[in-house]
Amino acid sequence: MISIKELSKVFYTKDQNVRAVDKLDLDIEKGEIYGVIGYSGAGKSTFIRLLNRLEEPSDGSVTIDNENVTQLNKSKLRVARQEIGMIFQHFNLLWSRTVYDNISFPLEIAGVKKEERKKRVNELIDLVGLSGRGESYPSQLSGGQKQRVGIARALANNPKVLLCDEATSALDPETTDSILDLLVDINRKLGLTIVLITHEMHVIRKICHRVAVMEEGRIVESGNVLDVFLYPKQKVTRRFVDQVMGDPDREHSLGLINETYKSGEIVKLHFIGESTNQALISELSRAFTIDVNILHGKITQTQKGAYGTLFVQFVGDKEEIDRAITYIQTTSVQVEVNPDE
Numbered sequence: 001m002i003s004i005k006e007l008s009k010v011f012y013t014k015d016q017n018v019r020a021v022d023k024l025d026l027d028i029e030k031g032e033i034y035g036v037i038g039y040s041g042a043g044k045s046t047f048i049r050l051l052n053r054l055e056e057p058s059d060g061s062v063t064i065d066n067e068n069v070t071q072l073n074k075s076k077l078r079v080a081r082q083e084i085g086m087i088f089q090h091f092n093l094l095w096s097r098t099v100y101d102n103i104s105f106p107l108e109i110a111g112v113k114k115e116e117r118k119k120r121v122n123e124l125i126d127l128v129g130l131s132g133r134g135e136s137y138p139s140q141l142s143g144g145q146k147q148r149v150g151i152a153r154a155l156a157n158n159p160k161v162l163l164c165d166e167a168t169s170a171l172d173p174e175t176t177d178s179i180l181d182l183l184v185d186i187n188r189k190l191g192l193t194i195v196l197i198t199h200e201m202h203v204i205r206k207i208c209h210r211v212a213v214m215e216e217g218r219i220v221e222s223g224n225v226l227d228v229f230l231y232p233k234q235k236v237t238r239r240f241v242d243q244v245m246g247d248p249d250r251e252h253s254l255g256l257i258n259e260t261y262k263s264g265e266i267v268k269l270h271f272i273g274e275s276t277n278q279a280l281i282s283e284l285s286r287a288f289t290i291d292v293n294i295l296h297g298k299i300t301q302t303q304k305g306a307y308g309t310l311f312v313q314f315v316g317d318k319e320e321i322d323r324a325i326t327y328i329q330t331t332s333v334q335v336e337v338n339p340d341e
């Protein structure tokens, strides 16, 4: 759906030239939710604004659905932008217009007739969960509701792509989750391709299929979200993964576990992209005459399945414990006996 080749943006300022995006290559598939994560100053905002030319590239190309956006003249770009919706951190709503009129605005610009507009706006209000709020003004809405208006407005002209510029950064965690759920819902219902930028790994974990990590204008690592979580290669990526999976108590807990639980075996179970073996613990205690104590762990969910680690204690006959461990080895759950880390 989106093909980005050697995309660069240099800002020329009085004191220095800033290479905000540096020869960036990226391909984004139709229907996927693609996240770009990076710390402040990495070039994320510049990158996403280059995709619809809110920022003019210095070099390289952006092709969206086989149309080279970088080569379009002003009037063709205006038409192409109807197919590229965008939402913003601070919503960018028209404050003197109602919810209804905000959503209607891009349709007016596109020359859609009044009756058709009315039908479409009402559909969109329902889609984003704002039924009954059409006549409210943005100042009368919560942050989450404002972003819902932003999303409805961005979807008005049935775009092929939705760009999200730190769309949840101004929202509290609960509201963030409800907006992320809405984006997943829209992605599934409409098959819409979504590109988002964020500095929060939670956003990537919760809704993205693939992720790219950006540093100094370049992509330093990319892949399926689950793979990047499991095998982060770059230091910057590990820091982001720790945002979600960091477990400062872990060493302390393990020391305590080894001291406290002298009987049986301590076993580390590593779940990767799990869905089929989530009932493993109950299965083990049914199939083998052992007791299973859950000691410590963290399992998290991504769009591509769950993963995480669980420390458990098996208590029972040595033979029976060995049989249980042999059984786990036949499943997709990785197992380690008496782990020291």
Ligand SMILES: Nc1ncnc2c1ncn2[C@@H]1O[C@H](COP(=O)(O)OP(=O)(O)OP(=O)(O)O)[C@@H](O)[C@H]1O
Residues within 6 Å of the ligand: 011, 012, 013, 018, 019, 020, 038, 039, 040, 041, 042, 043, 044, 045, 046, 047, 199
């Ligand atoms: N209009 C501009 N003129 C000059 N330099 C700019 C301009 N816009 C961005 N930059 C510089 O480009 C680099 C990348 O900025 P950008 O805003 O894209 O990063 P970011 O990853 O989105 O960070 P943040 O999340 O803090 O916005 C920074 O060094 C920034 O100072």
